[in-house]
Amino acid sequence: MSEQSLDWVALAGRRAKGRRPQFLDDPAVERLYSLVLALAAEVSALRERQDTVERLLDDKGTISRADIEAYAPAGVAAEERGLATRAYVARIMRGFQQEVEAMAAQDPPIMHVVEKVSRA
Amino acid sequence: MATDLPPPYTALTRHPMMPRASHDEAARFNFLTHFNRYLSGPIGHGNRLAYETRVLPAFRAEHGREPQHRYEIRDAMNRDPWHRAWSTLKRNSMEMRQHNGRQVVLRQLDELDARARALNDASGQLELDPAIRQPDYQTVVDVHCQPGGYHGEERPGDVSAGANYDVGIFATTGGALGGLTDGGGQAVVAWVQQQHPGWRPRRILDVGCTVGHNAVPIAQAFPEAEVVAIDTAAAALRYGAARAAGLGVRNIRFVQADAEDLSRWADAHFDWVQTTMFLHELSAGSMPRILAEAHRVLAPGGLILQVEQPQFTEDMPLFEQFLRDWDTFNNNEPFWSSMHAQDIHDVMERAGWPRERQFVAAVRAVVDRSRFPGSPAGPQEDFGRAAIWNAYGAWKQAQPRDLAGEQTA
Numbered sequence: 150m151s152e153q154s155l156d157w158v159a160l161a162g163r164r165a166k167g168r169r170p171q172f173l174d175d176p177a178v179e180r181l182y183s184l185v186l187a188l189a190a191e192v193s194a195l196r197e198r199q200d201t202v203e204r205l206l207d208d209k210g211t212i213s214r215a216d217i218e219a220y221a222p223a224g225v226a227a228e229e230r231g232l233a234t235r236a237y238v239a240r241i242m243r244g245f246q247q248e249v250e251a252m253a254a255q256d257p258p259i260m261h262v263v264e265k266v267s268r269a
Numbered sequence: 270m271a272t273d274l275p276p277p278y279t280a281l282t283r284h285p286m287m288p289r290a291s292h293d294e295a296a297r298f299n300f301l302t303h304f305n306r307y308l309s310g311p312i313g314h315g316n317r318l319a320y321e322t323r324v325l326p327a328f329r330a331e332h333g334r335e336p337q338h339r340y341e342i343r344d345a346m347n348r349d350p351w352h353r354a355w356s357t358l359k360r361n362s363m364e365m366r367q368h369n370g371r372q373v374v375l376r377q378l379d380e381l382d383a384r385a386r387a388l389n390d391a392s393g394q395l396e397l398d399p400a401i402r403q404p405d406y407q408t409v410v411d412v413h414c415q416p417g418g419y420h421g422e423e424r425p426g427d428v429s430a431g432a433n434y435d436v437g438i439f440a441t442t443g444g445a446l447g448g449l450t451d452g453g454g455q456a457v458v459a460w461v462q463q464q465h466p467g468w469r470p471r472r473i474l475d476v477g478c479t480v481g482h483n484a485v486p487i488a489q490a491f492p493e494a495e496v497v498a499i500d501t502a503a504a505a506l507r508y509g510a511a512r513a514a515g516l517g518v519r520n521i522r523f524v525q526a527d528a529e530d531l532s533r534w535a536d537a538h539f540d541w542v543q544t545t546m547f548l549h550e551l552s553a554g555s556m557p558r559i560l561a562e563a564h565r566v567l568a569p570g571g572l573i574l575q576v577e578q579p580q581f582t583e584d585m586p587l588f589e590q591f592l593r594d595w596d597t598f599n600n601n602e603p604f605w606s607s608m609h610a611q612d613i614h615d616v617m618e619r620a621g622w623p624r625e626r627q628f629v630a631a632v633r634a635v636v637d638r639s640r641f642p643g644s645p646a647g648p649q650e651d652f653g654r655a656a657i658w659n660a661y662g663a664w665k666q667a668q669p670r671d672l673a674g675e676q677t678a
């Protein structure tokens with residue numbers, strides 16, 4: 150490790166110059182989106198790390214941190230992990246994805262259905 | 270099914286300058302790559318659905334007519350809850366890409382700076398000019414939310430901007446540009462080699478090269494040619510020159526210069542002037558001046574080729590224009606909108622290339638398909654970022670047909 154003069158943790162988080170659009174009415178919700186997405190990325194990274202540990206243990210029976218850092222999935226392993234990440238994103242994004250489906254379906258309010266089936 | 274999965278981050282080529290991403294840093298980029306593809310893929314058509322099922326009907330009810338401009342669609346969509354939620358997801362993903370990239374780079378900046386210095390001192394391929402400033406249109410906001418832009422430094426003389434650009438572009442382009450992020454340059458090379466197999470350009474100018482992602486493959490494909498890659502941003506050039514030297518590409522020089530003034534090069538000096546994803550980051554005033562300079566330094570019979578996302582022409586539906594315009598307002602690309610709305614053929618004509626000598630070629634990223642399956646096309650396309658471009662080109666007349674006219678251009 151080199152001696153570090155820069156406070157890289159603080160500096161890395163610098164904002165980009167230019168006013169940020171406010172997408173949502175409530176700024177607190179806007180902040181929550183940022184927080185939840187960052188956590189989602191961390192969970193994804195943890196899942197990958199776990200997968201790396203398991204694959205290396207399968208292969209070698211025992212591993213070191215250096216093994217984990219050096220691990221680069223290839224071929225089938227890369228595809229399996231890619232697919233697992235895709236499935237993970239699909240799980241955390243279900244609410245959004247089903248909202249899109251709902252826009253396409255245009256279901257009537259449930260009360261309409263309740264009334265309809267209680268008549269027929 | 271698996272063929273359209275993005276490659277893992279670790280498939281990127283680890284050239285000597287590439288910052289080393291830890292296991293978890295790479296995993297964060299993997300998440301963002303998948304997340305970006307998810308935003309444009311599985312839920313990407315939500316914007317169109319919201320538009321067609323409620324935004325457009327409400328617009329018609331209110332105005333009694335169809336929208337006449339992409340900005341009218343934008344105003345209406347900016348009130349739609351789906352588009353707002355989708356936009357905040359996308360903006361966050363851009364910000365997270367920057368944050369991750371800067372963490373990777375800044376924690377190892379000492380080593381990166383030392384490596385760059387050693388490579389650049391040994392190669393002599395870097396030429397900086399402290400008199401060159403980053404243009405105002407580049408500093409008014411940080412382009413695509415890159416803190417510090419292309420030119421910013423954490424300390425004088427560092428490579429942080431270029432290094433961050435290189436480590437993170439994988440995530441925003443969905444891993445579609447290949448192991449060296451050079452799919453665009455390789456596409457240009459493939460086009461030239463297929464269309465003009467005998468052509469041997471000797472001097473090539475790449476304008477606005479950043480770290481040389483797309484200039485280096487041109488140098489590699491034409492080893493006899495001398496490539497000059499210019500940019501105003503020293504912070505990007507330092508990294509780019511070291512990256513090229515680390516890759517063993519010797520016939521390219523990275524020169525700090527402002528494309529508005531190429532007076533250090535004589536008229537007709539270059540056989541080929543290339544720009545890649547460059548015009549949309551200029552300004553209305555600078556673009557014609559830069560193109561006029563490009564025309565001046567281009568030799569008769571020479572080629573200009575400019576790779577961009579498609580222009581907003583009349584036959585592009587307004588809704589697609591609106592989608593392609595998202596980065597203008599939400600990702601600090603202030604010239605994107607008006608640049609894409611210009612008649613590029615007109616702009617090139619005024620710079621000196623008559624319309625009848627102009628052409629448009631469709632180019633698509635050329636990558637190692639065994640490792641990089643490429644970006645989705647069609648409805649899954651991530652508008653504004655897909656690895657599918659138009660190349661706006663022209664061959665300069667071999668025999669000046671009207672010298673006087675050309676001199677005033």
Ligand SMILES: C[S@@+](CC[C@H](N)C(=O)[O-])C[C@H]1O[C@@H](n2cnc3c(N)ncnc32)[C@H](O)[C@@H]1O
Nearest residue numbers: 419477478479482483500501502527528545546
């Ligand atoms: C989007 S990047 C270009 C990407 C690059 N061509 C590639 O293929 O990877 C735009 C670049 O243009 C540079 N630039 C902007 N105005 C310029 C000017 N007037 N002269 C030279 N470079 C300029 C910026 O510093 C930035 O690096």
